[in-house]
Amino acid sequence: MLEIKGLKVDLEDEDKSILKGVDLTVPAGEVHAIMGPNGSGKSTMSYVLSGKDGYTVTGGTATLNGVDLLAMEPEERAAAGLFLAFQYPVEIPGVGNMTFLRTAVNAQRKARGEEELSAGDFLKEVRAKAKDLKIDAEMLKRPVNVGFSGGEKKRNEILQMAMLEPKMCILDETDSGLDVDAMKLVADGVNALRSEGRSFLVITHYQRLLDHIKPDVVHIMSNGRIIKSGGPELALEVENNGYADLLAEDA
Amino acid sequence: MALPQRKQDATDARLAAVTLPDGPAWLTKARKAALARVSAMGLPARRDEYWKFSDPTTLTDTAVISADLADASDREFAGADALMAVFVDGAFDADASDDLEAAGVTITRLAQAQDITWAGDLLGTLEARGQSPVERPLAALTTAMATDGLLIHVTGDAARAVHVRYDRKDAGADVALHHVVKLDAGATFTLLESGAGAARFMSNMEVDVADGATFHHVRAQGRDTGRRMNTHTFTRIGTGSTFKSFTLSINGALTRNDCIMDIVGDDATAHVAGACVGDGEGFHHDDTVFITHDAVGCESRQVFKKVLRNGAVGVFQGKILVKHGAQKTDGYQISQSLLLDGDSQFLAKPELEIYADDVACSHGSTSGAIDEDALFYLRSRGVPHKTATTLLTLSFLAEALQEIDDESLGDDLRDRLAGWLDRHQS
Numbered sequence: 316m317l318e319i320k321g322l323k324v325d326l327e328d329e330d331k332s333i334l335k336g337v338d339l340t341v342p343a344g345e346v347h348a349i350m351g352p353n354g355s356g357k358s359t360m361s362y363v364l365s366g367k368d369g370y371t372v373t374g375g376t377a378t379l380n381g382v383d384l385l386a387m388e389p390e391e392r393a394a395a396g397l398f399l400a401f402q403y404p405v406e407i408p409g410v411g412n413m414t415f416l417r418t419a420v421n422a423q424r425k426a427r428g429e430e431e432l433s434a435g436d437f438l439k440e441v442r443a444k445a446k447d448l449k450i451d452a453e454m455l456k457r458p459v460n461v462g463f464s465g466g467e468k469k470r471n472e473i474l475q476m477a478m479l480e481p482k483m484c485i486l487d488e489t490d491s492g493l494d495v496d497a498m499k500l501v502a503d504g505v506n507a508l509r510s511e512g513r514s515f516l517v518i519t520h521y522q523r524l525l526d527h528i529k530p531d532v533v534h535i536m537s538n539g540r541i542i543k544s545g546g547p548e549l550a551l552e553v554e555n556n557g558y559a560d561l562l563a564e565d566a
Numbered sequence: 567m568a569l570p571q572r573k574q575d576a577t578d579a580r581l582a583a584v585t586l587p588d589g590p591a592w593l594t595k596a597r598k599a600a601l602a603r604v605s606a607m608g609l610p611a612r613r614d615e616y617w618k619f620s621d622p623t624t625l626t627d628t629a630v631i632s633a634d635l636a637d638a639s640d641r642e643f644a645g646a647d648a649l650m651a652v653f654v655d656g657a658f659d660a661d662a663s664d665d666l667e668a669a670g671v672t673i674t675r676l677a678q679a680q681d682i683t684w685a686g687d688l689l690g691t692l693e694a695r696g697q698s699p700v701e702r703p704l705a706a707l708t709t710a711m712a713t714d715g716l717l718i719h720v721t722g723d724a725a726r727a728v729h730v731r732y733d734r735k736d737a738g739a740d741v742a743l744h745h746v747v748k749l750d751a752g753a754t755f756t757l758l759e760s761g762a763g764a765a766r767f768m769s770n771m772e773v774d775v776a777d778g779a780t781f782h783h784v785r786a787q788g789r790d791t792g793r794r795m796n797t798h799t800f801t802r803i804g805t806g807s808t809f810k811s812f813t814l815s816i817n818g819a820l821t822r823n824d825c826i827m828d829i830v831g832d833d834a835t836a837h838v839a840g841a842c843v844g845d846g847e848g849f850h851h852d853d854t855v856f857i858t859h860d861a862v863g864c865e866s867r868q869v870f871k872k873v874l875r876n877g878a879v880g881v882f883q884g885k886i887l888v889k890h891g892a893q894k895t896d897g898y899q900i901s902q903s904l905l906l907d908g909d910s911q912f913l914a915k916p917e918l919e920i921y922a923d924d925v926a927c928s929h930g931s932t933s934g935a936i937d938e939d940a941l942f943y944l945r946s947r948g949v950p951h952k953t954a955t956t957l958l959t960l961s962f963l964a965e966a967l968q969e970i971d972d973e974s975l976g977d978d979l980r981d982r983l984a985g986w987l988d989r990h991q992s
Contacts, residue, residue: 365946368938393948405943409961415944418957423948458961475947 316514317341317483321375324363333359335539346515348525351536352558357518361487365399366392379483394426396482400472400489407459415459420478444477448504466497473504485516490524502527522554535561569608577608583628587713590680596690600709607703619881619913620852625796632738633765633792642760642786648729655764656741658714670722676715685717689746692772692800696826705798708768712744719748720755727756732763739764745771749779762788773801775809783811784975794820805831812970814979815842815851816986822852832862839869839969844878845990852881859892868899871966873959874910885917888925897927904962956987
């Protein structure tokens, strides 16, 4: 599904290297987690994969089902099946949540040469999916993320994911700022989307989210590289001992 | 006081070319008085404080620069239930217009006016009042030269709106119109205006809103790129009454919309708003507003949004004057531009002059670009760059469009803006 080889990335404005050769493969249907200390490059990787400005790729490749992600515009990556659940979902005053969702769903369908969803079908689908995530009609009517609580914003991300039905989902610290119940709700939403044809890359600081979204593989990122990969027990090790041992091992 | 020589010469040259239209004695008297005001003030020039951001030359010149005719299909407010009054290059078109008889409203054309007492008392008077403290010579010139216009007297609750449409057939027409609207106490009325009107279009509208009356005005100034337009709205707002005006400007070489609002009765509401979109160095759009609060407990609101690209220029000059004793005034003013590239310009001059001590006045003016984070967020969901830019631009304009009370009129204008934005993106 997702294949990253030797990915090197600098910050565009500063002469600063963030990713220093990331190698990572997420096969179809699997859930991989990335943990790592602050500043190790986890969020940068998610932004670079989804096409945010401000970064320069100086080496390596990233492909989604064999297609070069880095050569595409952000909207093309989305249409190809990539989805990033933002750590800080953006508030967009003046654009209604429903208008936004429908525009996005239909733009992707159009880009893939599929038929656009009719207003009625769209409404039916969004209502059903919103209900599962406990998103009420009022939230759907409001401008995108404006006046949403932290938990509501994250649920809204998962709703978008559910509507867009991507193949490769990257969750950037989706658990940050969530209380226990909200985390459970978000995790349930994600688990409901798990399928053979869909993969997940879950970036998190905490083992707790991984209790709910059980990963197949856990990677530890430090200083712009994946320094160790293992099973779910690796997350427990981090939870108990912190990163010190792993970092020392790498050094 | 003598005018500077250059101004005197320019004014003399222009006035020499003016022939006053024929009319009844009271009208001729009003026109001559207006002409005398122009002589005394002199025509505006770039050095004048209120014209330093906009060059008035093409409005004051004797000659008119012709302007290509825009595609006239798909007209604004076509779906609105309104009585139509159509002017073609400033001449009334009876065939295209409805019978100007409507419930609760009496409409007479200026060109056919005889002895209409109410209009005689009003025509030119609000304009003359509006010459102080800031002189507006082009308004006086328009009062003098206007060949036609509508004199609308609203005595009750007008069931239907009146839609004045300004069509064009002659690429070089020079037109001046003058409307007078008088709302009696408790009356309600909606006036719609659409179309570019002429290569050079000068128009005055004097609106007297009596106690407890409500006046809604929604205007779309066509989409002809080369036209030049100067409109003046003068309004006197009585106790407990409401005045709301919204203007959409698409394209146009020069637009100067002056709105002079005089709040004379307590607990009144006065809103003026506008949205404009312009592409290219040939676009210059100027909103100039002067609101005088001379009563207690009144609310005024100015909301102006401009979307500019490729060297387009937007101007906002907005003043709130709160007189002695105008306590509990609530004044709000916002002027914002969205610059779609680095070449465009927004020039803003917000002014507050307050002599009462118990008032709330807020004002803000900003210039900004499209929010990159929002743009990326939309694109990351698969919304193409162009569509995302249009969505964000419409969201920028939304606050101004929300000033239109009638949702279907607002939707009509929003669709036009969306269409324009789609066509004007690289």
